[in-house]
Amino acid sequence: QVQLVQSGAEVKKPGASVKVSCWASGYTFTSYAIHWVRQAPGQRLEWMGWINTGNGKTKYSQKFQVRVTITRDTSASTAYMELSSLRSEDTAVYYCARGDYDVLTGDCLPPHSWGQGTLVTVSS
Amino acid sequence: SYELIQPPSVSVSPGQTARLTCSGDALPKKYAYWYQQKSGQAPVLVIYEDNRRPSGIPERFSGSSSGTMATLTISGAQVEDEADYYCYSTDTSGNHRVFGGGTKVTVL
Numbered sequence: 194q195v196q197l198v199q200s201g202a203e204v205k206k207p208g209a210s211v212k213v214s215c216w217a218s219g220y221t222f223t224s225y226a227i228h229w230v231r232q233a234p235g236q237r238l239e240w241m242g243w244i245n246t247g248n249g250k251t252k253y254s255q256k257f258q259v260r261v262t263i264t265r266d267t268s269a270s271t272a273y274m275e276l277s278s279l280r281s282e283d284t285a286v287y288y289c290a291r292g293d294y295d296v297l298t299g300d301c302l303p304p305h306s307w308g309q310g311t312l313v314t315v316s317s
Numbered sequence: 318s319y320e321l322i323q324p325p326s327v328s329v330s331p332g333q334t335a336r337l338t339c340s341g342d343a344l345p346k347k348y349a350y351w352y353q354q355k356s357g358q359a360p361v362l363v364i365y366e367d368n369r370r371p372s373g374i375p376e377r378f379s380g381s382s383s384g385t386m387a388t389l390t391i392s393g394a395q396v397e398d399e400a401d402y403y404c405y406s407t408d409t410s411g412n413h414r415v416f417g418g419g420t421k422v423t424v425l
Contacts (some may be wrong), residue, residue, distance in 0.1 A: 237419050
């Protein structure tokens with residue numbers, strides 16, 4: 194059974210960084226990419242970036258490019274999303290989600306299986 | 318930046334058909350994907366590549382796309398279909414991946 198299990202809720206001060214983990218089980222970790230998507234309270238879903246879990250290559254949304262880093266540890270079947278220079282507008286639920294690779298382009302197809310989400314609250 | 322436009326809300330009576338639209342300039346060339354999100358839960362993919370249904374998704378969910386508009390149809394809507402529905406796609410370059418603003422479906 195495919196599962197993506199995320200780390201617990203975080204409370205951070207403005208200017209700090211947060212690192213959210215996403216542990217994958219029930220499949221071969223490197224056979225699928227991992228996306229990160231966030232959702233501020235009452236707002237739309239927002240795609241942040243994805244990582245090729247096999248070779249570690251990443252692609253980020255222009256909005257987050259400067260502040261986000263997505264990494265993975267294949268030995269632990271875990272992906273990470275670190276967001277720096279936090280501000281109150283970053284208060285949101287952060288999701289990881291699995292995506293297939295496009296066999297023709299090597300790009301990542303949209304997410305399908307999702308983690309449970311991690312609430313990150315930024316407050317002074 | 319690229320945008321996908323969805324109506325904010327749709328209401329339907331149980332057993333009736335709900336049609337949700339998603340408008341985007343690149344949709345003639347790029348696939349649309351649809352996600353269902355119930356309150357307090359993670360999204361679930363209900364339609365991919367315009368009109369394909371993942372395993373486990375009821376047949377009452379179907380998708381289509383024509384020109385700059387993609388449509389999610391719920392035929393014979395049920396109370397448990399109440400949720401927010403988001404479309405997802407990319408611009409023509411594939412570099413900007415975006416979700417629409419979401420449509421809240423009420424079944425009553």
